Amino acid sequence: MTASLRGFHSSGDVCEPTPLLPLPPLGGKVVEAMEIMLIAVVSPVIRCEWQLENWQVALVTTMVFFGYMVFSILFGLLADRYGRWKILLISFLWGAYFSLLTSFAPSYIWFVFLRTMVGCGVSGHSQGLIIKTEFLPTKYRGYMLPLSQVFWLAGSLLIIGLASVIIPTIGWRWLIRVASIPGIILIMAFKFIPESARFNVSTGNTPAALATLERIAKMNRAVMPEGKLVEPVLEKRGRFADLLDAKYLRTTLQIWVIWLGISFAYYGVILASAELLERDLVCGSKSDSEVVVTQGNSEEGQSPCHCHLFAPSDYQTMIISTVGEIALNPLNILGINFLGRRLSLSITMGCTALFFLLLNICTSSAGLIGFLFVLRALVAANFNTIYIYTAEVYPTTMRALGMGTSGSLCRIGAMVAPFISQVLMSASILGALCLFSSVCVICAISAFTLPIETKGRALQQIK
Template identity: 90%
Template sequence: MARKQTEPIAIISLRRLSMRIPEPQPQESKTFTVEDAVETIGFGRFHIALFLIMGSTGVVEAMEIMLLAVVSPVIRCEWQLENWQVALVTTMVFFGYMVSSILFGLLADRYGRWKILLISFVWGSYFSLLTSFAPSYIWFVFLRTMVGCGVSGHAQGLIIKTEFLPTKYRGYMLPLSQVFWLTGSLLVIGLASVVVPTIGWRWLIRVASIPGIILIVAFRFIPESARFNVSTGNTQAALATLESIAKMNRSFMPEGKLVEPILEKRGRFADLLDAKYLRTTLQIWVIWLGISFAYYGIILASAELLERDLVCGSKLKSKSTVVEAGGHLEETQSPCYCHMFAPSDYQTMIISTIGEIALNPLNMLGINFLGRRLTLSITMGCTALFFLLLNICTSSAGLTGFLFTLRALVAANFNTIYIYTAEVYPTTTRALGMGTSGSLCRIGAMVAPFISQVLMSASFLGALCLFSSVCAICAISAFTLPIETKGRALQQIK
């Protein structure tokens, strides 16, 4: 029997299909930090306004400090002061600066950079105006000390600039701030040459107070640091500030949500001396002290050199003055050296002051290509050398050239250390780090008058060797700093 052909059977296994729509997997939301926002927004019109307004704090600070150099010869004559009394004025100003600088830095890390900057300007302008009415030497010293307290808060302007600038622009824009210091120095010297001989030093101080009053009004156009706001948990204020900057710059914000950790522990001295920053902090303090000692030393020494011609040994220990007694003119010996600046002296001061910007292009190139540490080490070493060269007996033009070069070098030193200090510390201690450094550097500024205005009269070479030695020590400290901040993003936390 024939076999029945069987058809192949395809067995299909049916599975039960689910008609439910699969649940979407949750996607991680995008986030960004203030650093991301600052870099994304980039450089624009806001930063130009920031540079002009915050940079102008340097104009006011320079005018208040340089007043001491141009007013000293006048008050020496008016109140018959001796060398140590003239030096004490400068020392007390920097004493006020030293005491308040730490306090302002501490408060700025806790309550905001903008508020402290405003308070310091109101304080400084008020007491500066009062100084012009000082009835005696004691009152003059006290009121100028109060001015020093106010000026110490001006460093918050630099911190605000630093915290808003993108990384690649900090090495160029911050050194350019030296233009404002130069402007203030030249302005007060120019005003002194016109105002002092005509209507007196009191009116010079009143006129010099005007820029500070104008800036108090201009500060309303600059917001609080976004980095500070997020560190306190005020993310909405920081976001509003960043969005406003982006709009002003015609740029855009990063996508996502602004997220930063809330930093409850801010402005603590213990963080400055933490193991990570201890060596850096100590070396920074040494450098700040030495730079300040050299900077204010050369400013005050310039006035002494112009008054007494100490380089070639023709210093005058006393001066005969003519007084009227019983209707007769009598010649007496005064223990005070009384000599008013001549127009040529003001001209020499202006030329040497212009030197402060002469090295700016090279300084910027060094900062951005060689790095902060090596650049500072080189300029400090050159400063030490030129202090020794100042001992060479030369013509008036030669002396002017040496002073010009020294002012250029000490200004470059200040440029670099300001940038380095603002960059090396995290947001939680940035203002305190700047404040303590600025405070300790005033020790150098307090000592400088006694070297430039007292020791230099007794031993010119000894004073120059002391300045040179301090600069050499600072050059070594700068070279051995453990952290390089070139191209480094600003740290939010340590």
């Protein structure tokens, strides 16, 4: 960890670390990605082991997002009141504990319950982004925060790689146990992660804030600037009423619409990719009856489920599509820093809408994969930008709650997406893709008309 200090003055300005300060566990994005992607690689195996039907497999993912949705608000509320560090630690302990228990699940019901508990724990990982945001100065946030996507990518690729080796040899239970190791390692590293100095100042715990800043100065062989750190104590923190206050009402409502739409498009792309590549519905080369046949052979058709384990080529396809999530990261960073958060997000959302429509074009397999690759890059860029904007637009008194409620509504979009990508798309490919595109257009308009631009704007302490 390296950082230097920009002075604070007797006028009461908060001392702000200035350059790159990777204090929060960026590795938390690795853990979160592994836990979320785990369901995708384990689903075919548990389908076979417990003879599950399609809706039962889908229910696992739905319940994980349901747990995430409920506890995202709770953790955000508690983080604004009791501290980001405490909630982040609790979420890691919670997630690692229930993830390990999942590997011993004796039945499908227990598996669903335990994965729901994992979803509850993972929802608190966003506090790592809040801590990082509150330590980074304005000029570096637009560059450093998007790099979190690299760690999400690393976690996704890691779980896919592990699954390709472990599942065929020693089974899915050992995959879950091995996947829990990074989270356990990060728990042991928590003593190196300080509480947000901004949060400590807002609660009147100035000595703790100064101790953190002095620790940073010592590590950088710098001298603390002269002056006194003075800031009013903020008693009213983490209140839902503040999110809907007249000053932030419009911003909050538009942010919620954007989060819901981005999540809907993100998981829609992932699920639609599998449907389009498997069934070749775009060119209509296969009839409805042929689609049914391709799901399994005659023996599988006699059982309540179609047991199809991933082949090496399936893992390769997952890796290629996942790499797409970082393809636009350099352009995304440039757009965020030079065009601003609002304009950058409106452009990427508009392009996402366009590429959903382009999927209707009858093209070759390579062309289809190319469209899907670009779409995956665009939806990842959308997430990058809205994460940064949400963390920056709210003051310290309700920053974690603002992120928590947004993350909660985000999961509603994730729970609706499967019904569009897998149910509606089977009936009307045009209808499903047009619906995804329409939602993206609404989000693009909402992003462009956001009342506050956070580019070059210092983090607010109070509303």
